[in-house]
Amino acid sequence: MITVTQIRGGGGYMSQHLSMNDYYSEGEEVVGHWLGKAAEQLGIEGQPVRQADFEALRSNRHPQTGQKLRPRRAKVAYHDFVVSAPKSVSIAAMTGGDDRLLKAFDHCVRNTFERLEGFAAIRVRTGSSYQSEELKVTGNAVAAAFRHDTSRMLDPQLHTHLVFANLTWDESNSRWLALQPKQMAEQAGGAVRRAFYRELEHACQQLGYETERVGEAFRLKGIPQEMEALLSQRSVQRRAFEHRYTDVFGQAPDKKRIEQFIKEGHSSATKRFRKEYTAKFGASPNSKLEQSFIRDWRSAKMETSNRSNVHALQRERLGDVNLKQLDRIVEVTKRSTEIIMQPVPQQESLIKQMPPKVGSAMKSSEPKVTKKRAKVNRIEAARRLRRGMAVTRALQGQPRGIILRQISELNRKRHER
Template sequence: MITVSQIRGGKGYMSKHLSANDYYSENETVIGHWHGKSAWALGLEGQEVTAQAFDSLAINRHPHYGGKLRPRDSKVSFHDFVVSAPKSVSVVALVGGDERLREAYDHCVEKAFARLESFAARRERKGKFHGSEEYVRTGDTVAAVFKHDASRLLDPQLHTHLVFANLTWDQKTGQWFALQPKLMAEESKAWIRGRFYRDLEKACQQLGYRTQRDYEGFRLLEMRKSTEVAMSQRAVQRQRFEQRYTQTFGRRPSKKRIEYFIKDRKGAALKRFRDEFEVAFGTKPSAQQVSEFVVDWRSDKMATSSKDQVAQVRHHRLTVEQRSEVQYLVKQAQERERESQQKTNAQGIVPDNEPLSMTPPSISKAKPFKAAKEKSMPPRVVKSNQRIEAIRRMKRGVAVARASQGHPASLLAAQIRLVAKKNNANQRRI
């Protein structure tokens, strides 16, 4: 999933929301890093995100020299794109301890970032375009990237904040402009989101996991839904809120109202419900109605916590059977990956760090009549045929290996070519 939100008056946003470790600890911090072509131009690329640099960009100032960057200031400071892994992947990576999945997820997020940046743009305001919504693509951004691995309710949830500053550099004009994220947001809903899931699904398959497409993009096939639900406390809260809202007001809550539910703290949640109830029914709700409706709100961070404590919370949310299931799933995937690598090596696919050998297969494995036929051929023709046969076997090995990793297309194509070749040979004999 990729969600987008605007950040207005972003000074202090980093310390309150982004650097707080996985949303749960006040005393531990998550270190973000700067990325993007504009980050390089500002001397930030690859560096740790500091509050000073983050707050400077929030108010349209150079992070090192303090000078004004784009000509006009804006109330919008940042655009926060959040890229999330499917729940089943998060559970296996974080609860099952499969670091391979976490690395694969991070690599796929890097690809998604590059695609998002390619759609960065600025508004065109000059001449006939004054006051219009015309834009020019720049493909240039500066973003603070923060990696988190938990929801506020401590559910395992791999997600990355790509916090794009409201800033882009236009190479043609040699100027800074406000970032126009319209194209980025539009493409993230379909194409970029789809590519992210396809990349991650392919990586999971290569690591030995079996997958299944669903509304979230895909899921790990061998994980039961009940395990995902046990690790999705915030999703359960949201579903129950929608049910309460529908029963109380006679209509489903809008997406905006659900966002309020997710973000509101207790005081704001109480006030919002009382105001809604009074507008809808012309009277104030009773204390019982308030207490029955407002049962969830955005919790504060813990004063102290550790990763071990969070792991214990997650551990107790699963039954013994569910915990065993997750561990077994990881072991099965690791075993499949090892078997796939062994098959690949046995079928002539040489690792990248080894030279490719074109030694032809042993003549003793060939059919007798074929060996007799080769004796009558010139040595040059025999060697040529042997090289062709070695290449064919190598390609066949590649196709089989890809098929074992969930990509049967190349194997099918090879089989189709083989059948066509045999048919052509039969026709010539006729």
């Protein structure tokens, strides 16, 4: 999945959202790196993202010289493209500890960035095009890449923020201009997204995992859907919110309202509910209704945990049966040869040959993967493991306080041992 969000202003976005995972302790932080042809021109490509450089680009200044870049001010500071792995891949990589999947994911994200960068453009403002929506592709951008590995509910959720600065270099006029991400966003929901799924699926197959298609996406067949549900507490909360919203307002929430629910804290969620309820019914909601509606807000970051505790908590949530199955599946696949990262057949040439202007007309080819005889024993072993697994019900979403108590109890048990 690839989602896109505009970052207006952006003060504190790096320190509060990007440098910190959704859990952290003293000394732990996520280090991002600069990507892009425009980043190379600015002298920062490949370097770790420093707060000073991030703030300089946010303020439309050169990160090294401090000089003004774009001729015009802009309300939008960054465009955040979030590239997420399928849940089953996140489980095998993070909870199952298969670091090879992290390497594969990073490789595919880097290719995804390069494809998105190829659609970077500026708005044409000269001559007859002054007030039009005509675009000109520049093909260069600068972005800060930050990889995170959990959701706010501490479930495994492997995803990378590609935070594009509102900046691109116009070669024909030798100047910096505002980035127009329209085609980038369109392709992120189309051809680029499909290319990411197919390439990551191909990499998983190279690592020995058997996959199955789910719409445009895919999943690892060795990870039961019941296991995904156990480690998808935020999804459970979202579906419960949709039911509550429909019961109260008589209609399902739209995509924007669901995104607001996912991102808002308790105070913001309460204010929004009061406002929309009053607008709908002409009266304020009573306290009982308000409390029943606002119960699955987005918790603050977990300041009392660390990577080891979160990993242990995820494994405890699975239970003994699921945990043994997960460990055996990862162990079986690790016997395969170390991955050699190569593009999916015909995939790279297709993306590069198609001009950006064709937009959604781009199509990705479906690779034909031949199963080798060497995989037969592994696949059969995985099938035997899946047989007879007890079906477990999905955990309901848990607010921050319960998670903290779980971590505390887990630490106590570990010390007693």
